[in-house]
Amino acid sequence: MDPKEVEIPGNSDPNQPGGRISHLALDIGGSLIKMVYFSTNYDVDDEVGRSGKKSLGVSSGNRDHPVLKGRLHFVKFQTSKINDCLEFIKTKQLHLGGYQHLEAPPIDKIIIKATGGGAHKYADLFKEKLGISLDKEDEMNCLVGGVNFLLKAVHQEAFTYMDGQKEFVQIDHNDLYPYLLVNIGSGVSMLKVDGDGKFERVSGTNVGGGTFWGLGRLLTNCKSFDELLELSHRGNNRVIDMLVGDIYGGMDYSKVGLSSTAIASSFGKAISDNKELEDYRPEDLARSLLRMISNNIGQISYLNALRFGLKRIFFGGFFIQGHTYAMDTISVAVHFWSKGEAKAMFSRHEGFLGALGAFRSYDKHGPDDSLVHQSMRPFPFTSFLAGDKICSPPNGELNETESVDCSVYAS
Ligand SMILES: Nc1ncnc2c1ncn2[C@@H]1O[C@H](COP(=O)(O)OP(=O)(O)OP(=O)(O)O)[C@@H](O)[C@H]1O
Numbered sequence: 001m002d003p004k005e006v007e008i009p010g011n012s013d014p015n016q017p018g019g020r021i022s023h024l025a026l027d028i029g030g031s032l033i034k035m036v037y038f039s040t041n042y043d044v045d046d047e048v049g050r051s052g053k054k055s056l057g058v059s060s061g062n063r064d065h066p067v068l069k070g071r072l073h074f075v076k077f078q079t080s081k082i083n084d085c086l087e088f089i090k091t092k093q094l095h096l097g098g099y100q101h102l103e104a105p106p107i108d109k110i111i112i113k114a115t116g117g118g119a120h121k122y123a124d125l126f127k128e129k130l131g132i133s134l135d136k137e138d139e140m141n142c143l144v145g146g147v148n149f150l151l152k153a154v155h156q157e158a159f160t161y162m163d164g165q166k167e168f169v170q171i172d173h174n175d176l177y178p179y180l181l182v183n184i185g186s187g188v189s190m191l192k193v194d195g196d197g198k199f200e201r202v203s204g205t206n207v208g209g210g211t212f213w214g215l216g217r218l219l220t221n222c223k224s225f226d227e228l229l230e231l232s233h234r235g236n237n238r239v240i241d242m243l244v245g246d247i248y249g250g251m252d253y254s255k256v257g258l259s260s261t262a263i264a265s266s267f268g269k270a271i272s273d274n275k276e277l278e279d280y281r282p283e284d285l286a287r288s289l290l291r292m293i294s295n296n297i298g299q300i301s302y303l304n305a306l307r308f309g310l311k312r313i314f315f316g317g318f319f320i321q322g323h324t325y326a327m328d329t330i331s332v333a334v335h336f337w338s339k340g341e342a343k344a345m346f347s348r349h350e351g352f353l354g355a356l357g358a359f360r361s362y363d364k365h366g367p368d369d370s371l372v373h374q375s376m377r378p379f380p381f382t383s384f385l386a387g388d389k390i391c392s393p394p395n396g397e398l399n400e401t402e403s404v405d406c407s408v409y410a411s
């Protein structure tokens, strides 16, 4: 997949005079690289100052008046195409932070925040190709930092999804913890979150997004993830899955609460159909696979929520991104197994949790003694990251490469 150009609208183009990119952060996972960066080229308070009405420094904005306006950009690449990612960073000079204007930026001293296994695996490659060092942040820490930030800072971030209905959930900041975070990436991590930076990875499963894409590719010969997804939307899992009704002669097994349409055995019909792989339609195979994996994750999530008495489960990771059928299946599984007690919730920027966490981490480190701080901290980011406000479009769904307008408020 080639990355689409991120549209940086006119006045925030870093290549324009005064244009500025800051806070580039990366999450390099087993399947995908996620990138988040902030761009701006004007400072609201400077403008006010120039107009003569009010003269405030960047650090003296207040809750009603944004210090900075700009755009938060979200981009993803396949990890297998990491060279495209490096080229993208280089072309857009994203790694130069506040040094784009210098003729000879001190590249070898620049440090970028990065998380995920790839921050370790590809550190040498970044040094070799771009001359920059990756400052490695713990993956789980970043996931939790990212989701807490979104839930607190972004209006209408969390929602439930059932029977095709999306409903936004009002998050009470004083009643957010504890919750279970289930991150569905290539593999799946489950974390009990008790507060900012307070969490434990309580479980995980190797049957995750990578399993869906890997097995799906082998079963259907799909060439892209999006193609597999598209197929699964059109398929009928009942052609391959063995249902309770198939075993019970069309009847429910009501004594134990199993309806005739419940799946008794994923892919179970394939044992008796006397068919070969090519006799099944790829769309039906894709649909069965998606249900099998989503159901399984929903069930393990519920069991972990039960283990710790948690009522709310937030799902993240790129497996979910814009994936309505997966959300529906996971929600039904959680609802079914918890008898309606636990709630599955999703987040609008779920694929970028780790990258956002890494992005936030620019703020948490001590006194400036390296160029990471000088180049990447052109304004007091704490205010922004403390969870005051991000203004994003009400229907701000994000896909492959997107950006949202946002305002930075001082705390
Ligand atoms: N365009 C895409 N290309 C590949 N996979 C995609 C795409 N869109 C969604 N996915 C799904 O998202 C999964 C990767 O999710 P994510 O980026 O959150 O994990 P990761 O960070 O790569 O993995 P891990 O955290 O396990 O290292 C893939 O395995 C696949 O199921």
Ligand SMILES: CC(C)(CO)[C@@H](O)C(=O)NCCC(=O)O
Pocket: 029, 030, 117, 139, 185, 186, 187, 188, 189, 203, 204, 205, 206
């Ligand atoms: C190994 C990680 C943490 C890498 O992101 C992820 O892929 C994962 O949580 N896999 C599941 C491993 C397990 O708990 O079985």
